[in-house]
Amino acid sequence: MCHIVGSGPGDPELLTVKAVRLLKEAEVIIYDDLGTEAAVELHASPASERVCVGKRGGRRSARQADIDDLLVQHCLQGRRVVRLKGGCPSVFSRVGSELRALAAAGVPVELVPGVSSALAAPLLAGFPLTDTAIGRSFVVVSAHNPKEADWESLARGADTLVLLMASSNLPEVVERLLATPLPAETPVAVVHAAGLPEQRVWRAALDGVVQATADAGPLSPSVVVIGRVAALPEQAWQQ
Numbered sequence: 439m440c441h442i443v444g445s446g447p448g449d450p451e452l453l454t455v456k457a458v459r460l461l462k463e464a465e466v467i468i469y470d471d472l473g474t475e476a477a478v479e480l481h482a483s484p485a486s487e488r489v490c491v492g493k494r495g496g497r498r499s500a501r502q503a504d505i506d507d508l509l510v511q512h513c514l515q516g517r518r519v520v521r522l523k524g525g526c527p528s529v530f531s532r533v534g535s536e537l538r539a540l541a542a543a544g545v546p547v548e549l550v551p552g553v554s555s556a557l558a559a560p561l562l563a564g565f566p567l568t569d570t571a572i573g574r575s576f577v578v579v580s581a582h583n584p585k586e587a588d589w590e591s592l593a594r595g596a597d598t599l600v601l602l603m604a605s606s607n608l609p610e611v612v613e614r615l616l617a618t619p620l621p622a623e624t625p626v627a628v629v630h631a632a633g634l635p636e637q638r639v640w641r642a643a644l645d646g647v648v649q650a651t652a653d654a655g656p657l658s659p660s661v662v663v664i665g666r667v668a669a670l671p672e673q674a675w676q677q
């Protein structure tokens with residue numbers, strides 16, 4: 439059995455009860471290193487074997503095909519395996535590749551949702567992702583390759599855009615969005631390291647957000663929220 443488990447955005451108290459139990463019981467934990475390390479430290483058995491397949495801290499990440507093979511090998515040995523993923527496995531985690539490899543090898547799988555950074559980051563920054571008056575819909579977008587997204591349709595299609603993997607591409611994303619009907623004064627919040635001690639939040643208008651974050655250093659990991667909800671705390675203070 440392979441348990442594919444979401445570990446939330448990084449705060450080790452933002453895991454589900456089930457995720458904590460599975461980590462305690464795991465003999466092998468194969469984990470990414472974004473949003474998972476503190477959870478492994480706090481919840482995993484000291485006797486567990488831990489395999490990091492992430493790429494932060496200067497290391498290269500493992501190729502997805504190698505991660506798939508590693509998972510299958512450990513599971514076929516009959517060990518209790520947890521594949522721990524940052525946030526929720528359902529959001530931009532390449533879980534499909536792992537599911538296909540496990541299915542081909544005849545390994546049963548349990549999928550355990552986690553709190554996605556897409557949903558957690560706005561609330562941790564102090565504003566809701568939806569609002570009955572100004573935020574009745576949102577869309578979660580990968581900004582990993584800005585050329586691949588249809589920014590015009592996205593800007594027209596939802597009240598709020600939630601961008602993941604936008605950090606290094608923010609200037610290009612903003613340039614593309616400013617070429618859509620989205621007003622230049624649309625509020626933006628950049629939520630860096632949500633739920634972690636180093637969390638920071640920048641708020642600016644769409645046409646000013648690149649400058650507002652220019653001196654911040656590396657923005658990754660960040661969730662970028664574009665839409666009127668991103669200004670809700672400021673609006674509340676003004677009342």
Ligand SMILES: C[S@@+](CC[C@H](N)C(=O)[O-])C[C@H]1O[C@@H](n2cnc3c(N)ncnc32)[C@H](O)[C@@H]1O
Pocket residue numbers: 447448472473523524525526527528529530531553554555556559601602603604629630631632633634658659660661
């Ligand atoms: C490959 S995606 C994985 C998303 C993950 N499965 C989830 O549900 O949160 C990685 C991106 O998630 C976002 N992210 C993950 N954890 C974050 C955090 N603690 N604070 C801000 N953004 C985060 C960033 O946009 C980062 O580039």
